[in-house]
């Protein structure tokens with residue numbers, strides 16, 4: 001899994017939005033210590049959490065399974081643009097056939113687990129999909145036999161309030177193992193000066 005932070009709002013913008021309420025713009029230190037303390041106090045401690053919605057992050061997320069994708073998509077307060085299997089399945093057509101032990105080659109398309117038998121069955125499903133595509137079945141029919149482990153990628157935009165909720169829920173030990181990894185990587189890819197607003201187990 002690879003995460004890239006494509007863009008983020010500066011803390012100064014969020015602090016300025018908060019200062020709108022009191023018209024205290026002259027107290028700004030342009031995203032410095034005073035602004036950081038203000039954002040934490042108003043957004044977190046005073047629970048005026050809507051002010052945190054001014055901080056928006058856009059990530060490129062590559063190499064997650066479709067099993068993870070369906071859990072990610074449950075977070076309604078975020079925007080997703082996902083690689084379309086309807087348009088991109090053809091890349092598998094060009095591949096040679098897979099043996100169930102072809103872990104390395106198949107990992108281009110599949111997220112592997114720490115369970116060998118599961119990985120083997122996943123590769124068999126990938127091979128079935130490849131055969132179907134080779135036979136000329138259209139992508140929008142063939143996609144119905146995709147394994148959940150099939151890799152995808154997306155652009156994901158989320159505001160700080162929703163990201164707090166996401167990181168709390170999905171870094172927990174009770175969350176799916178792969179989404180726990182995603183949560184940790186998203187946190188690590190946040191700008192260092194923003195990390196203090198978030199908790200990641």
Ligand SMILES: Cc1cc2nc3c(=O)[nH]c(=O)nc-3n(C[C@H](O)[C@H](O)[C@H](O)COP(=O)(O)OP(=O)(O)OC[C@H]3O[C@@H](n4cnc5c(N)ncnc54)[C@H](O)[C@@H]3O)c2cc1C
Nearest residue numbers: 071074075076077078162165166168169170172174175176
């Ligand atoms: C450990 C774990 C196990 C799970 N197991 C299952 C499962 O078995 N089956 C299943 O279906 N899902 C499951 N989920 C998914 C879960 O039910 C949520 O859909 C998912 O975590 C998104 O959370 P959210 O609604 O807080 O996020 P978002 O959709 O991003 O919403 C963010 C916040 O906005 C507010 N909000 C959003 N929409 C509404 C609304 N319509 N009304 C009121 N307030 C709203 C809420 O405060 C919410 O917390 C699981 C989640 C976790 C973490």
